[in-house]
Amino acid sequence: MHDEPTVAGPSGLPEEERDGEHDTLKYSLLGPSLTKAGQDAVDQKKVSEIIYHASKGSKFFNNEEVKDRTLTEKITRILARKRQLERLDLTSDIRRADDYIAELDLGRDLSQVVVHLDCDAFYAAVEELDRPELKNLPFAVGKGVLTTCNYEARKFGCRSGMASFVAMKLCPKLICLPLNFDKYSAKAEEVRAVIARYDPRFESASIDEAYLNVTEYCRLHEQTPWDAVAQMREEIHETTKITVSAGIAANAKLAKIASNQRKPNGQFQIAPERDTIMEFMRDLPTRKVNGVGRVFERELDAVGVKTCGDIYAERGLLKKLFGEKAFLFLIQCYLGLGRTNIQPAEESERKSVGTESTFGDLSGKDVLRAKLRYSADELEKDLERTQVKGRTLVLKIKLHTYEVYTRQVVTPFAVHKADDLYRFALPILAKLEKEMGDLKLRLMGLRVTHLVSTKKEGIDFFGMHARPKPPSESVKAKVEDEGEWEVWPEEEFEEAARQERQDEMNEIEALSQDPQDAVDRGDDPPAEGPTQPQASESWFCPICSLPQPANDRVFNAHIDFCLSKQTIRDAVKDTSDAMPDRGPRKDPTTKQPATVRGRKRKMAETRDRPLKRSPFTM
DNA sequence: GCGGATCAC
DNA sequence: TATGGTGATCCGC
Known part of the structure; x- marks a missing residue:
């Protein structure tokens, strides 16, 4: 484990006294799955050196170095803050912590198994x-990066999340x-x-x-x-x-x-007895707790918290150092408390759907647009499977340097068709290109959030047809009291959905006769004067090609306006001009048949999908 | 609300 | 030579 004395990382010396500049980096390079089993008999020092030298000089390594330095600086600030706080009177913070501890301890539930x-x-x-x-x-599953490996491979120091070529160095x-x-x-x-x-x-x-x-x-x-x-x-x-x-x-x-x-x-x-639990937590390294990763472990280590038992001594500082949520979480760690309500995941809990993919370093506007189109196509499939659409679209890129950026737009209607995903994401990409010059990317991804269900019907495990859920209240209102088990007619549904989308477009058109109107409706404080496009600091709209002011809100308002003026077909045609080597696309207004396979997949996914819970809350 | 960062698996 | 994808949450602004 990481408390092996010869291994770098949280242990031994306090953060500020550690000399080896790369000790923390070497520890970090060991990967996030140190707590996994099968590593006890492994010489971590040797493994660490092999990983370090296999990685050294790569772009990945350089980025890890940057992240490591950034974290070291953050920890320096945390320590400075800690020293500052320790000069103050913390008795009231300590009392509040003690009150909270007493309250939690009193409500401790040991009745469940x-x-x-x-x-x-x-x-x-x-x-x-x-x-x-x-x-x-020794074998592993996963190409490029190991998804997992058997215990035979773990004897060599191989772990999940490790690059394959590094694993091969450890275990040829x-x-x-x-x-x-x-x-x-x-x-x-x-x-x-x-x-x-x-x-x-x-x-x-x-x-x-x-x-x-x-x-x-x-x-x-x-x-x-x-x-x-x-x-x-x-x-x-x-x-x-x-x-x-x-x-x-x-x-x-x-x-x-x-x-x-x-x-x-x-x-x-762990026996359901308070003392047993407290004793167990006292010596438990913080990293063993779900929710404490490499970064939080280092931060906690720096302030003297190596085990959950160490939390108590610092209880008066933790809120100010790490925030309210982390404070509550840590106190619960100290006490060994957690949730007891175990229940199946609910369908409604999903909050986003997205795809991303890594490729070799790519650049060039056309190439990147092709990648964006691919992302949109992939996302459309996932959205069909999961039966949702989203009102917010997020573009994610990773530069060849491994720096990650995300940008989002609120779409004028909930989107799920690849054509729409592409059209609304394209301006974001164009904007990033304006901001950062020609992009050289290793990854691109699209995600939608603020989901709206597109579920047409629920089919339970006995094949019964449940009451369909229309795409929105406005569509729902068009239909009279349908029976509890009646299936929503496909054509009628599609027509209603199409009409709704048209209505939304019309509404945008009405609201956006003048782009300035849209700007004025924004929640920015009123500008000193009217915002005029300034050629010197402007971007070019990827749809109409006219220069636009270099202001996010104004630019987005213009994009909305510009899009609303066009028919979907025009926009598709417009973007496809910039897309060489792509086959004909289907008419976006054409109904997509919901395949039986799609439905089966969806049901399987629904059952598979884990319920994500925040480790920070009960 | 947005974007960066962290975390789990 | 070369280091993933999906989804969630939290924080600072």
Whole structure:
């Protein structure tokens, strides 16, 4: 682990006394999965050196260096603030912290038995079932970057998230397999079928992790949690040939930590007693807690908090150093508190859908537009699967230097068609090109947020047709009291949706007769004088090619106005001129048939999709 | 609300 | 030679 004395990183010396300029960087380069199992017997110092020298000089490395320096500076500021605070009277902060601690401790719930299940090296384990000859060979899943690797490979220091070529330096015989998501999903379903017998309301945390509340199960079967979990693990292994590790505790946070203690193929219980829990947390490195990553670990380490027990001594400072949320989170770590309500993910919880892809360094306006078009096409597919559209569109780019930028626009209507995604994202890209000169990119991505459902019908697992959900109230109003189980007629739905979109366009047209009107409606304070386009500091609208003032709001207002003047077809034609080597596109107003396959995929995804929870809140 | 940063897996 | 994709949250502005 990282407390190996010879390894760089949070340990030993206080942040400011550490001499080796690259110690923190070397620690960082070890990757985010240090807490994962299988590394205990590995010489981390040696691994660190190999990674460091394999990476040195690369653009990736240079960017990591920059990030490391930035973090070091931030930590310097944190320490300065800490010294400043320590000269002040903190008794009231300490009292407030103590009040909060007392309140939480009083409400501590030890009545529930929560289990965290984690499949061991899941993707690798699934691959191994198909190819038993891999059993005792070091191998990994994932090209370019390892998604996971088996324990044989971990002996060499290989880890998930590691670049393949680095892993090959550590383990020249490493075999890298391509990903087979469908296979893993299918196997995950098998595992879930078993665990559902122990808690039908289990919660999928990811494809290979789940939380269960087995309180009821243990009561009904008069079984101890330990025995019930041992039996469940045995049953999972027998029926799926997959081994899982488990943590048993009074809440999700502790169960998660516990499941890491006896990996692989083991289980660990933290008794539901206050003193046992406090004792366990006292010596637990902060990094073991879900929500504390490499950065927060370093920051905490710098202020003298290495374990959860160390949090108490600094309780009067933490809020001012790290903010309210982090303070509350840390106090809960100190006390070993976490949520106890375990429940299945709900469909409605999704907040965004996006795609991104990495390619070799690319530049050139046309090439980048082709990439943007590709992103739009990919996103359209995902939006169809997930049955949503979004009112905000986010463009993400990563320069060849690994610097990341995101820019977003609020679209005049909720978008999901590739043509719309492309058209509304294009001005953002054009703007970035204006801002930063010709871009050389290694990644581009698109995401929509502020989602609106486009679900036409719900089909439950018995094939029954549930009441459809129209795209909005305005469309819904057009239909009389439809039956509870009636299917929304496809054509009528499409027509209504089309009409709604046209209405929205018309509304924009009406509101934007003069771009200045749109500007005036913005919530910027009124300018001193009317904003006139200034040729010297202007951008060019990618649609009408006229110069526009270099002001975000004005520019966006103009884009809205400009787009609203055009028919969709015109805009498509317009953009396709800048797009060589692309085949004919379908008419964007044409109805897309909802395929049976699409629906099946959607349902599978809905079940697979984990419920994302903030580790900072209960 | 936006953009950067962090985190999990 | 070469370092991922998806989604969420938090913070500072």
